[in-house]
Amino acid sequence: xxxxxxxxxxxxxxxxxxxxxxxxxxxxxxxxxxxxxxxxxxxxxxxxxxxxxxxxxxxxxxxxxxxxxxxxxxxxxxxxxxxxxxxxxxxxxxxxxxxxxxxxxxxxxxxxxxxxxxxxxxxxxxxxxxxxxxxxxxxxxxxxxxxxxxxxxxxxxxxxxxxxxxxxxxxxxxxxxxxxxxxxxxxxxxxxxxxxxxxxxxxxxxxxxxxxxxxxxxxxxxxxxxxxxxxxxxxxxxxxxxxxxxxxxxxxxxxxxxxxxxxxxxxxxxxxxxxxxxxxxxxxxxxxxxxxxxxxxxxxxxxxxxxxxxxxxxxxxxxxxxxxxxxxxxxxxx
Numbered sequence: 001x002x003x004x005x006x007x008x009x010x011x012x013x014x015x016x017x018x019x020x021x022x023x024x025x026x027x028x029x030x031x032x033x034x035x036x037x038x039x040x041x042x043x044x045x046x047x048x049x050x051x052x053x054x055x056x057x058x059x060x061x062x063x064x065x066x067x068x069x070x071x072x073x074x075x076x077x078x079x080x081x082x083x084x085x086x087x088x089x090x091x092x093x094x095x096x097x098x099x100x101x102x103x104x105x106x107x108x109x110x111x112x113x114x115x116x117x118x119x120x121x122x123x124x125x126x127x128x129x130x131x132x133x134x135x136x137x138x139x140x141x142x143x144x145x146x147x148x149x150x151x152x153x154x155x156x157x158x159x160x161x162x163x164x165x166x167x168x169x170x171x172x173x174x175x176x177x178x179x180x181x182x183x184x185x186x187x188x189x190x191x192x193x194x195x196x197x198x199x200x201x202x203x204x205x206x207x208x209x210x211x212x213x214x215x216x217x218x219x220x221x222x223x224x225x226x227x228x229x230x231x232x233x234x235x236x237x238x239x240x241x242x243x244x245x246x247x248x249x250x251x252x253x254x255x256x257x258x259x260x261x262x263x264x265x266x267x268x269x270x271x272x273x274x275x276x277x278x279x280x281x282x283x284x285x286x287x288x289x290x291x292x293x294x295x296x297x298x299x300x301x302x303x304x305x306x307x308x309x310x311x312x313x314x315x316x317x318x319x320x321x322x323x324x325x326x327x328x329x330x331x332x333x334x
Contacts, residue, residue, distance in 0.1 A: 040198035055181070066092070069273055071090075075162065079285070106156055110153075133210075256270065
């Protein structure tokens with residue numbers, strides 16, 4: 001088949017809205033997970049030790065960092081570069097999330113960005129928060145392999161840490177997400193096996209699962225409501241003010257300071273990245289500053305190209321200062 005025929009075939013696949021059916025094993029998993037989470041919540045307020053609850057929160061925060069700082073900002077958008085030890089740490093945190101492998105998460109998220117707001121977007125904002133946040137996760141994509149083939153994953157496939165996790169995910173995940181967290185309270189402070197299971201495993205996994213899915217669906221909460229025309233009819237407003245986070249993120253997905261939950265430059269994940277940058281394990285932090293915007297607007301004026309396109313040019317995006325102390329001070333909003 002010629003390259004033109006291949007391109008035509010790919011276009012045909014992506015132009016067809018797939019008819020999605022329920023994935024019943026996932027539906028059953030969701031039902032059991034959330035019933036268990038409700039039981040865990042009951043134990044938190046009745047019988048569970050405080051330290052057990054604190055452990056669940058601590059592991060939950062680490063696993064969410066694996067999704068935000070790792071799968072999302074590092075691997076999906078290449079917002080910064082990470083040393084091998086940091087990539088391993090983020091891989092372990094992400095595995096403790098128990099959602100899916102990094103490879104599958106990045107594939108799903110890049111597909112979401114590529115088809116954002118269209119019928120092929122699994123988290124399509126046109127169909128509401130319930131469909132995006134819940135129903136999209138429990139439905140099948142009948143032609144997913146063909147659709148996935150349109151996403152460039154060569155950089156991910158070249159990362160040995162990601163591919164190691166992908167290959168051994170179903171060995172690593174039960175150990176890091178279930179067995180070790182479940183065993184710790186029982187082993188070290190004689191917590192009940194049942195209470196530890198429902199609080200540290202079921203409740204934690206349910207909460208962190210929704211935190212991870214929210215990365216793809218935050219536009220429903222913090223974005224501009226569909227049909228609202230009271231804002232400036234120009235995307236440049238999002239670049240200049242860093243406001244309405246989701247819209248800015250879908251324009252400049254590689255900005256490492258863009259928070260997953262409605263903030264810019266002030267969240268835990270941004271601070272986490274800056275700390276590792278100060279240590280030297282995170283480098284090449286990509287962001288947008290005043291100089292970057294000025295250069296992009298000048299280039300756009302001279303070339304009649306869009307400001308977004310000019311900002312995405314490699315010579316225009318800004319990198320954070322090399323001085324380690326600068327990483328500990330977040331950039332001020334413009």
